[in-house]
Amino acid sequence: MVQFVHPSRDDITLEGVLAALSDPMRLRIVKSMLSQQGCMSCTEAAPCPDMAKSTLSNHFRILREAGLIHTEKKGVEHRNVIRQDDIEARFPGLLKTILGFCDEPRQGKA
């Protein structure tokens, strides 16, 4: 039985959030979850199709333990939601600021 570890709002740290977002793949995951604004399964939010399941699972665990997403089991899949309110309460504007730049599709040289 899988137990998900979710930090409480106050246990969300800046370094944890930054570390979680410093990975291009995780940045994309969060970005797609933000634009979706609803639950997404791990596979739905996968940043690229050819990523190993275990790697993807690990990325979600890191995002989860950093407090960026909330995961709960729903049937055969896991529903992930971005913890936008908690992060906003903890670090107002941070997510919007970071992901806002991420929205520019490409910047100069690819």
Next chain:
Amino acid sequence: MVQFVHPSRDDITLEGVLAALSDPMRLRIVKSMLSQQGCMSCTEAAPCPDMAKSTLSNHFRILREAGLIHTEKKGVEHRNVIRQDDIEARFPGLLKTILGFCDEPRQGKA
């Protein structure tokens, strides 16, 4: 003769900046440089005194190559300045947002 690699303003990438700032030590370095608002030698900006010189040097190289700091040789030491204008031009508000939260000394459980 040491040649420093500094990306031009437009070559500064979000992921590079986030990756550079995702390390607690580098975050502290940048933080102290921001509060100082002037040149700092590597040793002056060292986040902890017991860090190996090579590690410190490596952190500065990462910050430099991410475009966060500018380094130039001045006598026996290296003067590092934060490239605040370039980062602001590239990602307005990012640095202030991120480092602003970093200013809270400690948050809940240490």
Next chain:
DNA sequence: TCGTTAGTTCAAAAATAACGAACTATTGAA
């Protein structure tokens, strides 16, 4: 010139991340 200081480079050790294989849990169909 010699010693000291500040920082870099290199190669090896330590820590992290990615992967494939095996596993668990749920669903749906026979």
Next chain:
DNA sequence: TTCAATAGTTCGTTATTTTTGAACTAACGA
């Protein structure tokens, strides 16, 4: 109920990144 399929996790190994100490360079001062 049993069997196959699906969605993720966990584990152990490999690959990549970080940290470190040792040796080096460059600038300064006595």
